Amino acid sequence: MAVRGTWNDTRSRGRVAIGVARLIGDSEAMVALRDEVGRAAAAPFPVLIEGESGTGKELVARALHEEGPRRDETFAAVNCATFSDDLIETELFGHAKGAFTGAVQSRRGLLEASSGGTVFLDEVGELSPRAQAKLLRTLQDGEIRKVGENVTRRLDLRVVAATNRSLAAEAAKGRFRHDLLYRLDVVHLQVPPLRDRGADIARLATYYWDRTLVQTRGRARLAPETMNALAAHEWPGNVRELQNVLAALAVAAPAHGEVGPQLLPAAIRRAAEERRPTLAEARRAFDRTFVYDALTRSGGRRSPAARELGLSRQGLAKLVTRLGIASQKPPRVR
Numbered sequence: 482m483a484v485r486g487t488w489n490d491t492r493s494r495g496r497v498a499i500g501v502a503r504l505i506g507d508s509e510a511m512v513a514l515r516d517e518v519g520r521a522a523a524a525p526f527p528v529l530i531e532g533e534s535g536t537g538k539e540l541v542a543r544a545l546h547e548e549g550p551r552r553d554e555t556f557a558a559v560n561c562a563t564f565s566d567d568l569i570e571t572e573l574f575g576h577a578k579g580a581f582t583g584a585v586q587s588r589r590g591l592l593e594a595s596s597g598g599t600v601f602l603d604e605v606g607e608l609s610p611r612a613q614a615k616l617l618r619t620l621q622d623g624e625i626r627k628v629g630e631n632v633t634r635r636l637d638l639r640v641v642a643a644t645n646r647s648l649a650a651e652a653a654k655g656r657f658r659h660d661l662l663y664r665l666d667v668v669h670l671q672v673p674p675l676r677d678r679g680a681d682i683a684r685l686a687t688y689y690w691d692r693t694l695v696q697t698r699g700r701a702r703l704a705p706e707t708m709n710a711l712a713a714h715e716w717p718g719n720v721r722e723l724q725n726v727l728a729a730l731a732v733a734a735p736a737h738g739e740v741g742p743q744l745l746p747a748a749i750r751r752a753a754e755e756r757r758p759t760l761a762e763a764r765r766a767f768d769r770t771f772v773y774d775a776l777t778r779s780g781g782r783r784s785p786a787a788r789e790l791g792l793s794r795q796g797l798a799k800l801v802t803r804l805g806i807a808s809q810k811p812p813r814v815r
């Protein structure tokens with residue numbers, strides 16, 4: 482099945498990707514994931530998304546919602562790690578008036594409020610045993626009961642959960658209920674870490690660099706060496722770390738021209754320096770220096786430089802573009 486994802490035109494923000502189109506990357510793993518998301522979206526079953534922090538689990542959850550038949554209904558995300566035991570219960574299930582001290586009004590929980598739509602339970606592994614038991618009952622019965630109330634209400638929910646650890650391992654250690662695991666883990670989606678899909682780094686970096694420049698009103702470009710250094714990094718914090726590095730880089734960068742790798746954090750720079758360049762990279766670096774030197778000797782005039790290099794004027798122009806030779810800055814040879 483080919484699920485494509487769509488684009489939305491919004492007046493203030495330009496074109497915004499919807500559905501699987503949100504997921505950038507052409508690596509095999511990403512192409513496969515987009516396909517799986519499209520298929521899972523069409524079915525009504527619960528989905529468990531596993532992956533390291535910052536890999537895009539929430540994005541996958543949104544894509545699932547937007548590709549599915551509930552796309553026009555509510556998508557409610559709740560981070561199970563950010564609430565205390567009591568709060569998560571009232572947050573999810575709501576409470577009746579007078580259920581506890583301070584419950585001056587009855588309150589609808591998130592599950593009830595998003596009935597008809599999708600609820601995204603982020604970091605579901607962090608739920609307390611009590612909340613796990615209550616969630617299990619809710620999912621089994623398809624009904625919800627507020628804290629401090631005996632009335633039940635029918636629920637119609639698509640449940641998507643995410644975790645950055647293996648929930649099966651958590652269950653094996655007794656930290657997560659097996660029965661709840663089976664309820665949640667019907668369709669399983671694994672989001673690979675960025676280091677396992679290095680082919681996606683350049684596209685992600687370009688996308689987020691452009692977005693950052695809109696925010697900083699900058700116009701600088703990432704030098705090829707900078708891009709190589711980004712591609713060589715391990716990214717333990719995954720796409721979120723990449724976004725943060727680019728934001729810091731945009732602040733440090735000049736308004737125009739090329740952003741060299743010297744502005745990158747030392748750890749990323751050093752890793753790239755220690756890595757041996759590939760033959761293609763070394764050739765490119767050689768070509769850049771060679772062409773740059775010829776242009777320097779000719780004082781920037783293209784015709785004499787082209788003659789010296791044995792190229793046509795158009796040939797040189799193309800090469801200058803392809804090699805990304807900035808007018809002022811000498812390229813660095815590794």
Ligand SMILES: Nc1ncnc2c1ncn2[C@@H]1O[C@H](COP(=O)(O)OP(=O)(O)O)[C@@H](O)[C@H]1O
Pocket residue numbers: 503504505506532533534535536537538539540541685720721724
């Ligand atoms: N494949 C991707 N394409 C575009 N942006 C991505 C991708 N994966 C992650 N991101 C972005 O990276 C950031 C972290 O993603 P998020 O979904 O919050 O990760 P997680 O929930 O796994 O911690 C978000 O801003 C998200 O939009």
Ligand SMILES: [Mg+2]
Pocket residue numbers: 535538539603
């Ligand atoms: Mg997250």
